[in-house]
Amino acid sequence: MTGGTRAVVADDSHFMRSVISDILEEGGIEVATEAKNGREAVEAVRTHEPDVVTMDVEMPEMNGIEATEQIMAERPTPVLMLSAHTDENADVTFEALDKGAVDFFTKPGGEVSMEMSRLKDQLVDIVSSVARVDVGTQSSTPRAGRGTSGASTRNRSYTANPTLVVGSSTGGPKMVEQVMAELPREADFRVLVVQHMPEGFTGRFSERIDDRSDYDVREATDGARLAGGEALVAAGDRHMEVKNYRNGRLRVKLTQDPPENSVRPAVDVTMRTAAAVIDDPLVGVILTGMGGDGADGIVRLKDAGARTIAQDEATSAVYGMPKRAVETGCVDSVLPIDEMANGILDAITTEVSS
Template sequence: MAGPTRAVVADDSHFMRSVISDILAEGGIDVVAQAKNGREAVDAVVEHEPDVVTMDVEMPEMNGIEATERIMAERPTPVLMLSAHTDENADVTFEALDKGAVDFFTKPGGEVSMEMSRLKDQLVDIVVSVASVEVGGRTRRPRRPTQGGGGASTVESASYATNPTLVIGSSTGGPKMVEQVLSDLPSSADLRILVVQHMPEGFTGRFAERIDARSGYDVREATDGARIGGGEALVAAGDYHMEIKNYRNGRLRVKLTQDEPVNSVRPAVDVTMETAADVIDDTLVGVILTGMGEDGADGIRRIKAAGGRTIAQDEATSAVYGMPKRAVETGCVDSVLPIDDIASGILDTIRTEVTS
């Protein structure tokens, strides 16, 4: 029988190391070592071979990014970044994800001990989820070329449905997956794309900028009343639900609300998917990617009931097979695909027959 999750806690603040370690221990996680800088974190990982590392971003001698890169090279281990809630730290945190970190959790400000106490269940849950992620050893299948990938159609006769809308939902491990899917989608598909990634305020704007730079779509963070048409995408803003308010002539408008969290999260995938199903009368596709919890399952039901098509990421390529699993269990998912085939799967749902 497997023992408790084993963790290394790295933070340059003695107080934060103690608070985080206590929370994890109370949650049944065995903290096998603490580190006050990145160098100590790397050494602790090599010595103790933990299941997971909680990594502060800014530390002396070696910061969290360098330490993550070293860990991935020397002994690949799931890393959860603990980031302060600032724009600068948002940039650095995404860089850490590029170096191999699985996900991040924002450290509270103000009365740290009180806020950490409030967030302790979330922290324990995400540490356990991140610990289960395979890193470093997974061999990925070669990508199947996407028809029209990279924004230039490789098949001249490819034709897509008029005014298609795509709603993507994801959580733990999702940022890199969302980036990949959007970078694989050709602008010629003329999709209207709505992305709901469980991510705190202050990070979603940077996330949108990253996707914008990596895809053929015009991607921005959602604002209240924002409108998009074909070739454009909105990323739900942190701490706001994104509802589809209306849809006319191929353009949709969103409304941001701070209504109560749904599935314990805000933004919630269900809110965006359910309102899309209610409002959009053209081609609609719902996709659920990696993440913990059950957010998106009801949204998938609604999209399917409205005549839309639905896709879920498979277990083998999901960092955390929680949200996709719950979606599949509804019986309303049309296709379960590895991440490398998600974009092709989306295009298959909106492709129309071309007669010569």
């Protein structure tokens, strides 16, 4: 049971509304009402004041993006986008996140009712987690644009050949984009990003980070090499292993080994293999997210001599992954998102001049 969580379910398909409502009700989440378009969703939020809204992306009269924007302006309420598995939907889903949605969950294709029931525990978990997010705090989080680093502009000298491994889940996309936007190219990190995100969305996510960052960012492919000033985003439904490291260049291997911590890609896989292979400076970061993925990875990185950082509870959409990492006793610093880039740079700074 989830302790009185109330939801509004918005979808233009009567069948899909029924499936989602049944799953949530079975999981202990009360469905206050259903809405068949964005306009009805906005009205339902006014009337029922729910804890969370599950929002379809494409709907008649008013789509999910417009509805999310209006809800955030009128009565900020956590919104979980339910997105179909298409490239076009990937674009609009990220746009909805920009408008204030907390996260998204991909609606299965094919035999919808069969697949939805298979995913029902995940859906109940994410709706419950999103319902607890303080969207008043989340939606006001600033993000630097490309070339306008939010990190301190002190003159720093950096250690050579550092690698940064970032792990995140629920609420993470905006946080990853902010951190990457604030990292100066001069720090010369090799960056590995593991964001729990399905296949079909990680490519668009990497493009968004590339647009906002001074780093060259791309979706990981099997055998991809990474040098300073570059970043790889783990591909959806593939674990990203660090296969080897030589002369400041690393190479990754993608696998479809079984999920770890119920997820693929798993943060633990990338952190564990980075700790085993990389002998130059390492920094590990755990951002907002549900569950415990990354906790073991942080232990492995710390044992390998890395500096480790976790996002604080106040600025995390969901304080699950960072909390579990902190509980290991292997996290060096706990920082709010606006101080994260500076904390990462401090980990590789050898000298600061005024």
